[in-house]
Amino acid sequence: MRISTLAYSIRQGLKNIRRNKLFSIASIGTIAACVFLLGIFYAIVTNFTHIVDNAEEQITITVFFTNGNTEEYKAEHEAIGEQILANPDVADIKYTSSQEAWDEYKGVYFGEREELAEGFGDDNPLANSASYTVYLKDIDKQSEVVAFLKGLDGIRDVNYSESTAETLSDFGKLAGYISVGIIIILLAVGIFLISNTIMIGISVRKEEIGIMKLIGATDYFVRSPFVVEGVLIGLVGATIPLVLLYFIYEKIIGYVMSQFSTLQSFIDFLPTNQIFKIMIPIGLLIGAGIGFIGSKISIRKHLRV
Amino acid sequence: MILLEDVNKTYSQGAPALNGISLKIEKGEFVFIVGNSGSGKSTLIKLLLKELEPTKGRICVNNRDLGKMKRREVPRFRREIGIVFQDFRLLKDRNVYDNIAFAQKVIEKPTRSIKKRVPQVLTQVGLSEKYKSFPKELSGGEQQRVALARALVNGPSILLADEPTGNLDPKNSWEIMKLLEEVNKRGTTVVVVTHNREIVDAMQKRVITMNKGVIVSDEEKGGHYYADKYVSL
Numbered sequence: 001m002r003i004s005t006l007a008y009s010i011r012q013g014l015k016n017i018r019r020n021k022l023f024s025i026a027s028i029g030t031i032a033a034c035v036f037l038l039g040i041f042y043a044i045v046t047n048f049t050h051i052v053d054n055a056e057e058q059i060t061i062t063v064f065f066t067n068g069n070t071e072e073y074k075a076e077h078e079a080i081g082e083q084i085l086a087n088p089d090v091a092d093i094k095y096t097s098s099q100e101a102w103d104e105y106k107g108v109y110f111g112e113r114e115e116l117a118e119g120f121g122d123d124n125p126l127a128n129s130a131s132y133t134v135y136l137k138d139i140d141k142q143s144e145v146v147a148f149l150k151g152l153d154g155i156r157d158v159n160y161s162e163s164t165a166e167t168l169s170d171f172g173k174l175a176g177y178i179s180v181g182i183i184i185i186l187l188a189v190g191i192f193l194i195s196n197t198i199m200i201g202i203s204v205r206k207e208e209i210g211i212m213k214l215i216g217a218t219d220y221f222v223r224s225p226f227v228v229e230g231v232l233i234g235l236v237g238a239t240i241p242l243v244l245l246y247f248i249y250e251k252i253i254g255y256v257m258s259q260f261s262t263l264q265s266f267i268d269f270l271p272t273n274q275i276f277k278i279m280i281p282i283g284l285l286i287g288a289g290i291g292f293i294g295s296k297i298s299i300r301k302h303l304r305v
Numbered sequence: 306m307i308l309l310e311d312v313n314k315t316y317s318q319g320a321p322a323l324n325g326i327s328l329k330i331e332k333g334e335f336v337f338i339v340g341n342s343g344s345g346k347s348t349l350i351k352l353l354l355k356e357l358e359p360t361k362g363r364i365c366v367n368n369r370d371l372g373k374m375k376r377r378e379v380p381r382f383r384r385e386i387g388i389v390f391q392d393f394r395l396l397k398d399r400n401v402y403d404n405i406a407f408a409q410k411v412i413e414k415p416t417r418s419i420k421k422r423v424p425q426v427l428t429q430v431g432l433s434e435k436y437k438s439f440p441k442e443l444s445g446g447e448q449q450r451v452a453l454a455r456a457l458v459n460g461p462s463i464l465l466a467d468e469p470t471g472n473l474d475p476k477n478s479w480e481i482m483k484l485l486e487e488v489n490k491r492g493t494t495v496v497v498v499t500h501n502r503e504i505v506d507a508m509q510k511r512v513i514t515m516n517k518g519v520i521v522s523d524e525e526k527g528g529h530y531y532a533d534k535y536v537s538l
Contacts, residue, residue: 004416211394214354216384216459217411218377 005221013228016201024233027197031237031290034190035283038183039245042279045179050270052172059168061134061142062159063149068128070097077130080154084134087148089141094133101126140169187290194233194294198226202302209302219303223296230295231288238287242280249275306332307353307463307494312362314348314518322348324518326362330496332462335489337505337527338498340515346498349515350467353496354386355379367462384412387456387493391468393448395440401427401451402436408455426454430484446477453484457493464488466497470504478504 017024065080067073077095084093096104102124110116136145142160149158202209212222253269307330314323323345330336338346351357352364355371364371367385374382395404402423409419427433430450440448449469456464466485470478482504489495499505505512505527512527513520 002413002415004410005413008410207394208396211396212411213380214356214383214388215408215411215455216380216382218380221411221413 005224009224009228012225013232016205016225016229017232019204020197020201023197023200024229027194027233028237028240030193031190031234031287032240034186034290035238035287036241036245038186038286039241039279039283041179041182042282043245043249043275045175046275046278047269048175049172051267052168052175054268056139056168057135059136059139059142059161059164061136061146061149063132063134063155064157064159065130066154066156068098068130068156070099070130073130076154077132080152081132083152084132084149087145089137089145090134091137092135094135096131096133098124098127098130101129101131139172187286190286190290191294191297194230194290195298197233198230198295198298201226201229202298206302213303222303223299226295226299227292230291232291234287234289234291234294235284236287237291238283242276242283245279246272246276306330306365306367307496308363308365309352310363312352312364313360314345314352314357315360321360321518323352323359326518326520328513328520328523330494332494333489333492335486335495335508335510336497337508337510337512338496338515339500339505339512343517344515345518346515347467348518350388350465350496350498353463353465354383354388380412384459385462387459387461387464389449389452389456389464389466389469391471393440393445393452393472395448395451395455397440400437400439401432401443404440404451405455405458408458412459422458426458429457429487430454444477445473446480449473449477449481450484453481453488457488461493463494463496466495466499468498468500470499470501475503482508 063080063084065073065077067076070077081093081095084090105126134145134149136142142162146158146160149155209222250272257269307328309326309328312323312326313321315321326345326349338349340346348357352359352371353366355374359372366382369382371382396407399407405423405426406419409422414422424433424436427436430453432447432450432454435443435447440451443451449472453469464485469481469485473481478501485495485497486508509526512522512524514522514524514527
């Protein structure tokens, strides 16, 4: 594209916006509403996913050995550990030796009343209970990994919680489906509304478009100012709610946390910067994209001259 | 060169607008197309611009078969043709200079060449002093001269004029015709659709007369008389 053509398209695009001030403002408003809802939705879904991810991290599988005594079978345990780590669905493993298991038990069940454990002397009742805690990359793969672990030689028992993993995994999927559905609806509404606005601009300039086509303008040249108009409206429409959301996000999180202080112990919201690092480019892209597609749809039939 | 072979055009409803038209216009010719309203003159112009597709037949313009032309090739093809309408079709929100420059911008000519070319055509149509005026500040004749300048600015090999004097008084009509004749002398093929009997009779050019979608006469140095025969008033 020539620089003069680009300048022409931008000039005409701005002129169109000025000419149809009311409809342009209406379009900016609609896109702003769309992006605002998308933004809120994105923040909710991302935070929800983040919370689910955190919860998923807590879900682990515990593996006990047939020969569970650390002192005697350390080498065998290490060999099994290597086999577990080689599984692609396993993120990490943590070894708990017989002594650590006993210490942990004492800490949990006897607490500060250590004297209760004195009766055991130097005996370790959990001498045969060394274990691996297995962390998964994806909670969906729990049953496959459990089957894999059960199939390994030297494994006595595999402990896991099927229902928690399934519930979290289902939650994640549901959130995904709902978000895709809502995003599609909002995008369709946005495209429909902006294409109507551009259509009004086109009807005003119908004669001009006809003349342009008859004197040899390419579709691309005729289309450019309308595309510029659509993209500009889309960008302005997206910027407003993004700025708004940026400032209210933190306030809302602060409010939720202060009102429901019990949440603090197990819910961790994402910080503003982390959310907006992705939301800003996505929001602008969606705004510009709605404008681009909306303008292309409305100009298409007018180019058939 | 313009060539039509057995061209038919039927709109979705009603009788055929053109019925078996065969016609050849050589490069550099000046041709009048005359006929009653509804005789198919405007349909013919639209077909030559590839604004419409024929129902049947073959149309060649400048050795290019319009039936075989791809959609993306149409803009380039139209740049070889200048077009003038009865109602001028100027852009009301732009002044004379911008209306003419617009035709060059549309085909993405560089600004430097536009600045050089527009004053040349303005001089050619005798409007160099009115380049800042807006269409509503001009007389009908002046507006048509702007439209003519716009049609000529890209140096077309063919100029199509659809009733160019239809909205003008006799004096202005003659001025436009003189300009068209001048353009023709410089080598451009000129096809004028008109009702203007006086001008057709006086200019003694080739006259093609149409009636109800067929060519009823094609005279080398004709007049409007054939058309008169078919005009039912």
